[in-house]
Amino acid sequence: RVCSEEPESSCPGGAPGRCNKNLVGTLCAVCLEGQAQTLTSSGCEECGATMFGWLVVIPVVMGVLVIAYYFTNMEVVIQATPFKAGVMASAIAVSAMQALALVGLMSVKWPTTFKKVSSNLQVVLLDLDGMGLSCLSGSDPLARYLMVVFIFPAGLIWLFIFWSFTLLLTKCVNEKSWFRPWKLHFTLNTAGLGMQLGYGTMAAVAMKPLMCYSHPNARQSLITYPSLFCGEREHSFLQVAGISFLTIFVVGFFVICSYAAYNMPRWCAAGQRERVQSFRFFMANFRFDCYWFILLVLLRGFSFALAVVIGTNVPPAQTTLASLILTTYAILQSWMRPWKVPVINATDMLVNAGLLLLVNKAIQIDTDMESQFAETFCVGILLMIAVAIILALILSALALVLQKCGAEWRQFLTLAAVGKEKHICDALKVCADDLIKIEEEDLAKKINLSNSYDVQTLLKFIDLVSELFDNAMVERVKFSRVNPTVMNRRSIASAASDLMLFSLEASSSSTASDADQANRGSIVSHVSESAGAGNELPETNEAQESEVLAEQPEVRSKMITAL
Numbered sequence: 121r122v123c124s125e126e127p128e129s130s131c132p133g134g135a136p137g138r139c140n141k142n143l144v145g146t147l148c149a150v151c152l153e154g155q156a157q158t159l160t161s162s163g164c165e166e167c168g169a170t171m172f173g174w175l176v177v178i179p180v181v182m183g184v185l186v187i188a189y190y191f192t193n194m195e196v197v198i199q200a201t202p203f204k205a206g207v208m209a210s211a212i213a214v215s216a217m218q219a220l221a222l223v224g225l226m227s228v229k230w231p232t233t234f235k236k237v238s239s240n241l242q243v244v245l246l247d248l249d250g251m252g253l254s255c256l257s258g259s260d261p262l263a264r265y266l267m268v269v270f271i272f273p274a275g276l277i278w279l280f281i282f283w284s285f286t287l288l289l290t291k292c293v294n295e296k297s298w299f300r301p302w303k304l305h306f307t308l309n310t311a312g313l314g315m316q317l318g319y320g321t322m323a324a325v326a327m328k329p330l331m332c333y334s335h336p337n338a339r340q341s342l343i344t345y346p347s348l349f350c351g352e353r354e355h356s357f358l359q360v361a362g363i364s365f366l367t368i369f370v371v372g373f374f375v376i377c378s379y380a381a382y383n384m385p386r387w388c389a390a391g392q393r394e395r396v397q398s399f400r401f402f403m404a405n406f407r408f409d410c411y412w413f414i415l416l417v418l419l420r421g422f423s424f425a426l427a428v429v430i431g432t433n434v435p436p437a438q439t440t441l442a443s444l445i446l447t448t449y450a451i452l453q454s455w456m457r458p459w460k461v462p463v464i465n466a467t468d469m470l471v472n473a474g475l476l477l478l479v480n481k482a483i484q485i486d487t488d489m490e491s492q493f494a495e496t497f498c499v500g501i502l503l504m505i506a507v508a509i510i511l512a513l514i515l516s517a518l519a520l521v522l523q524k525c526g527a528e529w530r531q532f533l534t535l536a537a538v539g540k541e542k543h544i545c546d547a548l549k550v551c552a553d554d555l556i557k558i559e560e561e562d563l564a565k566k567i568n569l570s571n572s573y574d575v576q577t578l579l580k581f582i583d584l585v586s587e588l589f590d591n592a593m594v595e596r597v598k599f600s601r602v603n604p605t606v607m608n609r610r611s612i613a614s615a616a617s618d619l620m621l622f623s624l625e626a627s628s629s630s631t632a633s634d635a636d637q638a639n640r641g642s643i644v645s646h647v648s649e650s651a652g653a654g655n656e657l658p659e660t661n662e663a664q665e666s667e668v669l670a671e672q673p674e675v676r677s678k679m680i681t682a683l
Contacts, residue, residue: 150259150347156252170252182278185314189279192313193306196403198571200460208405208464211317215421216471217244218320222424223442223479225324225343227333228435234478245324246271247344261345262354262361268325269365272318276311283307305398313401315373316414320421322373326366329358330429343432374418377402381412407573410458420449439479446476460571 139148143164151164200208222245224230224238243251246268257263286301315322332340332350340350348355380399387395402411423445431437450472457465515532522529531537555563567575 151254153259156249156255167252167255170255174252174256181275185275185279185310186282188314189282189302189306189310192310192401192404193397196400198408198460198569198574200405200571204405205461205464208459208461209467211405212464212468212471214244214317215320215417216475217241218324218421219424219475220478221245221247222320222324222428223475225331225428226435226438226442227432228439231481234481245321261342261348262357265328265345265358266361269361272315272322272369275314279307279311305394308398309400312377312399313404315369316377316401316418319370319373319418320424322365322370323422323425324428326362326370327425327429329355329362331432334433370422374415374422377415377418381415384411405460405464406458407460407571410456413452413456413458416449416452420445442479443476446472446479450476457573460573462572 143151155164156167156170197204220238221241224235224241225245230238248268249264253264253267257267283302283304286299289299290301328344329342331343333343334340342348342350342355342358345358348358377399380395381402384396384399384402402414406413424442427438427441427445431441450469453465453468453472459465459468519529519532522532567578570578
């Protein structure tokens with residue numbers, strides 16, 4: 121064979137240009153003018169019914185974009201409603217379909233079932249040949265590609281045309297009319313949400329001119345447009361169009377989102393409402409403390425398309441890069457749990473795990489290539505493991521040296537800046553003052569409206585405070601946290617020794633009261649007698665110890681410090 125045909129059923133073999141299904145061309149990939157191949161047809165058919173379908177679809181899509189303005193600009197709440205949960209699940213479904221379609225573009229050999237599913241999902245990547253796009257654009261690959269590239273700009277143009285129309289219409293209707301013009305920042309938000317959902321598709325469309333696969337005769341064709349050989353003049357035009365779209369829309373959108381994510385807290389603090397509302401799609405689905413996670417979602421879609429491009433002729437590289445992308449995303453997703461609804465977080469993790477397992481089910485094509493790549497990959501993984509362990513040891517050693525020198529060391533182990541204790545204390549006192557002032561009923565309402573993750577964080581904070589200040593909330597603490605005071609409890613003899621030191625220090629102080637001295641002596645005597653056998657107290661004596669300590673708060677506090 122001189123060329124590789126996709127699908128192989130289109131080519132019966134023999135001389136070049138001998139094709140099945142009424143297809144023509146060297147690679148049997150093109151229909152005659154006035155004909156198109158659709159998903160439901162077995163070959164090329166006349167464009168009559170297909171043209172009518174496009175005349176219906178285009179107005180419907182324009183209407184959906186208008187309706188989307190009202191749904192995407194609903195009130196953003198901390199606690200997601202069931203409707204919003206459904207929207208989040210739909211967003212994950214769209215992302216999964218984009219990933220499955222991209223995986224199908226890899227050069228590896230897939231099981232028949234997955235290959236068929238992925239082929240049907242190519243429409244998600246705007247591979248509209250199966251919907252008879254050539255009836256509108258003709259069979260020329262450049263015309264077909266330019267029409268696909270123009271879909272996203274056309275959608276944006278239509279949104280802003282309708283926004284301008286509503287402004288003009290407002291001047292013609294009564295001010296008291298029910299009609300309200302569109303707001304610019306809400307229009308921007310609608311456009312942003314559409315680009316976010318279609319980001320993986322945009323990345324794939326932009327990189328299609330770079331996806332060339334090799335034929336047995338060493339020539340290359342585009343995966344999406346196999347009738348066009350890479351390196352030809354027309355292919356150069358496709359590359360220019362693709363790189364321009366990649367720069368302006370794909371990279372440009374990510375840069376704008378990064379800028380907004382960086383400035384979002386400052387805009388909120390300054391009350392810049394319109395700027396924040398222009399990017400409310402950041403916070404519509406994600407927790408308010410993880411709004412920036414949208415950048416990682418965008419990066420995953422972009423990286424998937426990039427993996428297909430980088431390893432087009434090296435299938436093991438494609439599956440490896442895809443696995444690394446999915447693994448990295450899984451780690452960050454399970455760490456941050458960014459979605460507002462726990463079930464959506466679980467769904468996202470399961471979908472990601474499924475994609476990861478699926479990518480690694482590719483069938484080997486070239487055993488020698490697979491072996492060579494596996495060798496290189498294993499060396500890289502071993503180096504990564506070694507570097508990770510060495511880096512952890514270096515950071516631990518550096519923190520230990522700083523600790524011995526009396527310098528701040530915690531940031532090297534927490535991998536984040538550690539707040540100053542005084543600032544934390546001041547902030548806690550301010551919070552305590554606010555909690556004292558607020559009515560219990562109002563506080564209950566605010567908690568009821570909070571996100572489930574925020575409520576869990578609040579409960580953990582209560583447990584922590586109860587533990588730090590040895591509060592009486594034993595029922596909560598013993599079920600929700602391990603108590604380090606009990607875990608680190610030393611023998612009673614050791615604790616008694618520390619208490620004797622406390623007693624000696626207190627007796628040397630001229631400000632200590634006689635009553636306090638008597639109490640301290642009583643506790644020391646009690647502990648010393650209990651430790652006479654050199655063993656820890658049994659449970660009954662621990663209970664007695666707690667009763668004595670409860671009656672003498674100051675000494676009780678010192679006992680806790682000793683333990």
